[in-house]
Amino acid sequence: MTHHLQNLVSGFLSVPRNFRQEQDQRGNFFGFSPFDTSQLRQAQILSDNYFRISRENASNDPVAKVMEQAQLDAQQYDPELVRYALMVWIAHDPEARRRNLKIPPLGQRAPHISVPKQTNAAAGAPTPTTADPPLTNLDWWREDPQLSEHHEHWHIVFPAFPVNGVSKDREGENFAFMHRQMLARYDAERVAVGLQPVKPLSDFSEHIPEAYNPDSDLTYDPDGNPSTTNFHFMARSTGKELTDLAGNNAPKVSTLLQYRQQLLDGIEGKGETNFGQDDKSATTLGNVLETTLHNTGHNTPPGVMIDPRTAARDPVFWRWHRHVDDVFSTWQNKQAPYDFSDAPPVVIKSNDIILAWKDKLLEADRWEELMKFS
Numbered sequence: 201m202t203h204h205l206q207n208l209v210s211g212f213l214s215v216p217r218n219f220r221q222e223q224d225q226r227g228n229f230f231g232f233s234p235f236d237t238s239q240l241r242q243a244q245i246l247s248d249n250y251f252r253i254s255r256e257n258a259s260n261d262p263v264a265k266v267m268e269q270a271q272l273d274a275q276q277y278d279p280e281l282v283r284y285a286l287m288v289w290i291a292h293d294p295e296a297r298r299r300n301l302k303i304p305p306l307g308q309r310a311p312h313i314s315v316p317k318q319t320n321a322a323a324g325a326p327t328p329t330t331a332d333p334p335l336t337n338l339d340w341w342r343e344d345p346q347l348s349e350h351h352e353h354w355h356i357v358f359p360a361f362p363v364n365g366v367s368k369d370r371e372g373e374n375f376a377f378m379h380r381q382m383l384a385r386y387d388a389e390r391v392a393v394g395l396q397p398v399k400p401l402s403d404f405s406e407h408i409p410e411a412y413n414p415d416s417d418l419t420y421d422p423d424g425n426p427s428t429t430n431f432h433f434m435a436r437s438t439g440k441e442l443t444d445l446a447g448n449n450a451p452k453v454s455t456l457l458q459y460r461q462q463l464l465d466g467i468e469g470k471g472e473t474n475f476g477q478d479d480k481s482a483t484t485l486g487n488v489l490e491t492t493l494h495n496t497g498h499n500t501p502p503g504v505m506i507d508p509r510t511a512a513r514d515p516v517f518w519r520w521h522r523h524v525d526d527v528f529s530t531w532q533n534k535q536a537p538y539d540f541s542d543a544p545p546v547v548i549k550s551n552d553i554i555l556a557w558k559d560k561l562l563e564a565d566r567w568e569e570l571m572k573f574s
């Protein structure tokens with residue numbers, strides 16, 4: 201990859217300070233979200249087109265040809281949507297990979313919305329991001345741009361649509377698995393500072409106690425005019441409820457309830473779409489769960505921020521994901537125990553580590569109790 205082309209791509213993927221203005225100009229007042237089905241479909245059409253262009257120009261500068269198209273697309277569509285479609289292409293296209301084309305780190309692409317300035321930390325007084333004092337002990341973790349980047353990147357690698365015509369193996373199951381890993385790490389951090397594991401946001405009329413004040417260093421330029429003040433990201437005070445968005449197709453709280461009921465009915469085997477007891481159903485359920493309940497929740501204000509680049513900063517992101525994960529667990533708990541009876545014969549070597557229930561250990565192996573007397 202020539203420096204010139206990588207620079208062209210990196211420049212294109214850089215989010216300008218006035219990105220909200222660009223969106224407003226194209227009538228996309230709520231911004232781009234890959235959790236919005238119709239925007240996601242549009243992104244799929246654009247990225248599929250990049251795969252086609254790249255294929256047809258494989259021996260003739262495919263990256264330059266794709267960039268020509270992306271630049272045209274950015275005049276017609278929300279540039280944020282085009283950037284997302286282009287990143288899906290870069291992450292998957294054999295020609296882009298062969299040329300070692302890179303997506304620059306989030307902190308380089310969009311520092312003003314992801315990297316807090318160092319000044320607060322240097323002064324020893326980080327801006328508290330929640331009203332609940334102990335929860336602020338985890339700001340360092342939730343506000344880490346690399347955590348958000350990890351989450352953003354997963355949604356680029358698994359964009360909830362077939363990439364270049366191919367649905368990924370076990371994508372839906374991976375959706376549940378990956379977000380569960382994020383939750384496990386968050387819970388470990390919570391327990392480490394004396395908090396309980398995160399509670400699910402299962403009551404959609406709850407007055408959400410967790411407030412959120414986005415870092416005051418993170419701003420955007422509303423109008424492209426350097427003399428007007430920059431905007432901060434919207435804060436949420438304590439006690440807010442999920443609310444409907446205005447507009448016919450906009451997410452409604454009642455839609456969330458409907459989706460959840462459909463999923464639970466399907467898990468019970470009495471829905472329109474039922475989820476069976478086989479491994480494949482993990483992916484079917486994961487897909488439906490992601491594209492209905494999960495995505496709509498991400499787009500329902502003021503509950504969960506919609507931008508996968510920044511959403512994990514908000515404590516409610518984690519409460520929402522705990523609930524989504526609980527729905528998946530409801531299905532898992534209906535599965536027969538997996539007894540490994542079809543596993544290959546096991547050979548135990550002297551330096552292997554064996555995990556066992558404490559009460560099943562032989563007397564001589566109860567090291568914890570033995571330690572008490574030593």
Ligand SMILES: [Cu+2]
Pocket residue numbers: 351355379
């Ligand atoms: Cu996610």
